[in-house]
Amino acid sequence: MKILFFGQLVEMIGAKELLIEDMTDIDTLKAFLHQQFPLLAQSKYIIAVDQEMISDNRKLENHNIVALMPPFSGG
Amino acid sequence: MSQEPSYERYHRQMILPDFGLRAQQLLLASKVLVIGAGGLGCPALQYLVGAGVGHIGIIDGDQVSLSNLHRQALFTTDDVGQNKAEMAAKKLSRLNPDINIEAMPVHLTNQHALDILDQFDIIVDGTDNFETRYMINDACVLLKKTLVYGAVSQYEGQVAVFNHLLPTGERSANYRDIFSDPPKEGSVLNCVDAGVLGVLPGIIGSMQAAEVIKLITGIGEPLVNHLLIYQFNNHQLFTVKIMPQSKTSSFIPIDAIAFKATDYAWLCSSSQHALEIGAAEFDQLIGQKNIDIVDVRALYELPVVQTFNHVRIPLPDLKEAAGQLKNDTVVVFCQSGKRSLQAAEALMALWGTARKVYSLQGGILSWIRFVEKQ
Known part of the structure; x- marks a missing residue:
């Protein structure tokens, strides 16, 4: 599945998007990303699956597009 | 009207x-x-x-x-x-x-x-x-x-x-x-x-x-x-x-x-203020031996610091490059002190209390102002 990163997270990951297959659910994906990118674990972000914000764990399929978005404060 | x-x-x-x-x-x-x-x-x-x-x-x-x-x-x-x-x-x-x-x-x-x-x-x-x-x-x-x-x-x-x-x-x-x-x-x-x-x-x-x-x-x-x-x-x-x-x-x-x-x-404030040091303390630390000083800004950021020894490791690379840092005391700085605080927290998470990690409050800009005043 495609994972999109926004804002400051791009710098942390070193890429705007990643392709990661076979993540069964959001919690598994988060644990994987936090292990690979520890700075991400300390960052605040929301998750959207197929352009809908989700707040609880949910199952993922390889066709899903997952987006990680941090808060912005600048103006 | x-x-x-x-x-x-x-x-x-x-x-x-x-x-x-x-x-x-x-x-x-x-x-x-x-x-x-x-x-x-x-x-x-x-x-x-x-x-x-x-x-x-x-x-x-x-x-x-x-x-x-x-x-x-x-x-x-x-x-x-x-x-x-x-x-x-x-x-x-x-x-x-x-x-x-x-x-x-x-x-x-x-x-x-x-x-x-x-x-x-x-x-x-x-x-x-x-x-x-x-x-x-x-x-x-x-x-x-x-x-x-x-x-x-x-x-x-x-x-x-x-x-x-x-x-x-x-x-x-x-x-x-x-x-x-x-x-x-x-x-x-x-x-x-x-x-x-x-x-x-x-x-x-x-x-x-x-x-x-x-x-x-x-x-x-x-x-x-x-x-x-x-x-x-x-x-x-x-x-x-x-x-x-x-x-x-x-x-x-x-x-x-x-x-x-x-x-x-x-x-909205950080709970990690204890890690931060001011420009005067920073100025003392940069003269000491057995300390790693790290600029965590991106490589293109200005001003480039030339007046004291330090290494440049941009924040996104810090975790992978942390092995380069050998000393028990590590001081990190950035432009205004926000990213360096994040860096200090990341290093603390990595090392726990085994080493001392400090972040320059107010960033390199505050140290430059401090030096100019002296």
Whole structure:
């Protein structure tokens, strides 16, 4: 599945998007990303699956597009 | 203020399909408060004043500075040092003398926010910090006001309409439905640290003005229950559907008394201040042996430091490169002290209490000022 990163997270990951297959659910994906990118674990972000914000764990399929978005404060 | 619109002034918008005299009268009868006459507020104000919103409030306690001018196109070099709200009101009243523009040259605080916001129909958030953004969001929820939110970070911007009255009688999602509580200070870059091109807040502030006009006149589909992300580099738009969350109400003060008692500065501050050192302590440490000094800024950032020994490891590479750091005391710095605090926390997470990690408060800029004073 495609994972999109926004804002400051791009710098942390070193890429705007990643392709990661076979993540069964959001919690598994988060644990994987936090292990690979520890700075991400300390960052605040929301998750959207197929352009809908989700707040609880949910199952993922390889066709899903997952987006990680941090808060912005600048103006 | 006249409710009979100037046909000549507003002609080009009044001839639009679905707009006409009806929409123009709605604009003239509306009261909009723009909080912050900065990178977002300036363009928003210019279009709202031009469009003929009948009553516009501008609140900003800051003065115009030279570094504002590349993105705050209302101001000129002569205005440096003047209050932003007053200067903006002066210029905007020349743009459209037919409407009522009210300048409030003060910082918005939770002691008067409810009284001020209550006098307006729609609130525009053009601020530049989480403390004020959370306070404005909570005030709008308590007062049942529609909030038009905009924010930028480097090459991206966010826009949304929060807490809008739905046909069901309920209110749409607000900022706390997305980010229930503020991030720790320093964990998110602001414009001072991260930089911003003038045109990006110009685009986002204009989008906020567009949302206000859509909300007042009923044309189009405002970003209710949606968060829009605009990417400057490739002009891509990414829209995310958001929904009110049942847990949100527990984060918002229950009434005006609780709101005034909420310490918004504390909510947004870091719990890790113990790690930070001032410029004087930093100055002593850089002369010592057996210390690693690390610049965590990106390699292209200025000023380049040449006066003391250090290594450059940009924040994103820090975890992988941490093995290069051999000494028991590590001092990290960045431009203003926010990213270095994040770096210090990351190193502490890696090493625990086995090593001492310090972050230079105020960044290298504070040390340069310190040295200049000596």
